[in-house]
Amino acid sequence: MLLLYNTLSRKKQTFKPQKRGVVSIYACGPTVYSAPHIGNMRTYLEQDVLKRALIRLGYKVNHVVNITDVGHLVGDANLGEDKVKLAAEREHKTARQVADFYTAEFERDISQLNILKPDVMPKATEHIREMLELIGHLESKGYLYSVPTGIYYDTSRFKNYGKLSAMSFAKLNKYLKAGARVERAAGIKNITDFAVWRLRERQSIDEMIWDSAWGEGFPGWHIECSAMSMKYLGETLDIHCGGIDHIPIHHTNEIAQSEAASGKKFVNYWVHSNFLTVDGKKMAKSIGNVYTIGDLIGKGFSPMAIRYLFISAHYRKKLNFTFDSLENVAKTLRGIYSFLQRLSEIKRAGAADPKFSKKVSSAKKEFFGEVDNDLNIPGALSAMHSLISEANRRIGNDRLTASEAKKVMAAMMEFDEVLGLEFERHSKPKEDLDERIKKLIEMREAARKEKNFKGADLIRDTLRQHYRIILEDTKDGVRWHREG
Numbered sequence: 001m002l003l004l005y006n007t008l009s010r011k012k013q014t015f016k017p018q019k020r021g022v023v024s025i026y027a028c029g030p031t032v033y034s035a036p037h038i039g040n041m042r043t044y045l046e047q048d049v050l051k052r053a054l055i056r057l058g059y060k061v062n063h064v065v066n067i068t069d070v071g072h073l074v075g076d077a078n079l080g081e082d083k084v085k086l087a088a089e090r091e092h093k094t095a096r097q098v099a100d101f102y103t104a105e106f107e108r109d110i111s112q113l114n115i116l117k118p119d120v121m122p123k124a125t126e127h128i129r130e131m132l133e134l135i136g137h138l139e140s141k142g143y144l145y146s147v148p149t150g151i152y153y154d155t156s157r158f159k160n161y162g163k164l165s166a167m168s169f170a171k172l173n174k175y176l177k178a179g180a181r182v183e184r185a186a187g188i189k190n191i192t193d194f195a196v197w198r199l200r201e202r203q204s205i206d207e208m209i210w211d212s213a214w215g216e217g218f219p220g221w222h223i224e225c226s227a228m229s230m231k232y233l234g235e236t237l238d239i240h241c242g243g244i245d246h247i248p249i250h251h252t253n254e255i256a257q258s259e260a261a262s263g264k265k266f267v268n269y270w271v272h273s274n275f276l277t278v279d280g281k282k283m284a285k286s287i288g289n290v291y292t293i294g295d296l297i298g299k300g301f302s303p304m305a306i307r308y309l310f311i312s313a314h315y316r317k318k319l320n321f322t323f324d325s326l327e328n329v330a331k332t333l334r335g336i337y338s339f340l341q342r343l344s345e346i347k348r349a350g351a352a353d354p355k356f357s358k359k360v361s362s363a364k365k366e367f368f369g370e371v372d373n374d375l376n377i378p379g380a381l382s383a384m385h386s387l388i389s390e391a392n393r394r395i396g397n398d399r400l401t402a403s404e405a406k407k408v409m410a411a412m413m414e415f416d417e418v419l420g421l422e423f424e425r426h427s428k429p430k431e432d433l434d435e436r437i438k439k440l441i442e443m444r445e446a447a448r449k450e451k452n453f454k455g456a457d458l459i460r461d462t463l464r465q466h467y468r469i470i471l472e473d474t475k476d477g478v479r480w481h482r483e484g
């Protein structure tokens with residue numbers, strides 16, 4: 001049983017899918033005009049934890065993440081230029097080239113971070129027909145009107161327009177007026193109204209322009225998500241995810257479009273991730289604190305350390321990123337990996353102590369109890385660490401038996417079904433090392449004994465660069481682990 005906080009009801013609810021055993025999840029994907037920053041990637045990591053928790057509970061998950069390769073304007077609302085086209089001008093490329101390049105970046109990021117690949121990643125530009133059909137449907141129901149710049153949705157016609165953000169229509173209007181980023185284009189009735197189809201401007205280039213019954217142009221950003229989510233997952237989705245910044249505009253507009261067209265509830269559970277700040281500040285190009293996953297890896301951090309840091313905060317809480325905190329979790333993760341390796345090397349005979357076995361099962365119960373309580377990963381991690389400490393104490397006293405170690409290892413592997421931190425890869429005994437690597441470690445030891453530290457460091461760097469083997473000099477001698 002999974003409890004999930006639903007933004008729409010503003011409370012934790014027991015999750016129940018429409019179809020037994022199957023869950024549909026839609027998440028707003030990247031706008032592919034630049035590399036996603038770590039705040040975006042935090043959201044996808046949180047969603048991955050949700051997906052893994054559902055899979056562990058036995059559900060088949062149908063997961064769709066769209067690729068916005070057209071239609072997302074700089075201002076998020078009505079005016080401004082298309083982000084992808086703007087990047088194309090900046091980079092002297094075609095919009096298609098820009099979109100393809102950053103789509104590949106996104107795919108590389110999710111694979112490096114061990115995020116389970118979505119079942120479908122539909123591109124907006126390949127679903128123009130579905131969007132036009134949806135627009136036609138909305139028009140026939142009287143929700144649209146046209147102005148010189150495009151076809152707009154009349155939000156005053158949709159009952160409970162602000163229900164997701166718990167804002168009345170008047171309050172939402174005020175909210176948007178307060179945000180300087182929204183200007184009113186000529187002829188627009190309400191400031192909350194938004195374009196479902198933008199007509200091409202006379203001087204605009206031919207790229208990313210489609211013909212339609214309303215004239216040549218391109219789709220609005222919000223219509224993409226409504227059209228693609230309903231195409232792949234049906235008119236009612238079990239779960240829709242995204243960042244909390246999407247609540248008052250983008251997701252509110254998705255609801256208005258989808259529900260007006262289908263007459264059905266669009267989403268049963270809205271799950272939103274909170275922001276990520278860097279050094280206590282909002283990420284901004286002007287401050288120079290916008291980082292990508294590639295930036296962090298370039299500074300020598302492993303993707304698994306990044307993953308660990310981002311999932312270790314609760315998804316509904318703000319996460320403040322600092323390099324110190326990343327350094328710390330990288331150390332913690334190395335400790336876990338070397339713990340797993342040690343476990344795999346335990347050979348001590350003897351039956352499992354019933355008291356210790358009980359500790360293992362209670363840690364498991366606690367871990368998954370926390371996961372099932374609105375994905376409380378901080379709580380789950382603390383249950384895991386208390387088991388690790390207990391096992392380490394027994395290893396220290398030379399009391400942990402091989403059968404106990406096996407139980408702990410099995411628990412750790414179960415934890416990793418949700419955490420996705422590649423525990424399996426790090427749970428091999430030292431003996432599994434390649435002969436060449438063993439030889440290098442021995443050579444380094446010999447160099448150290450001869451006080452040839454330069455030579456020893458050279459071998460250590462070679463092991464890291466070529467074999468991803470990290471050496472650690474402990475009081476029990478040299479230990480190694482593979483870099484995550």
Ligand SMILES: [Zn+2]
Pocket residue numbers: 027028029225250254
């Ligand atoms: Zn969306």
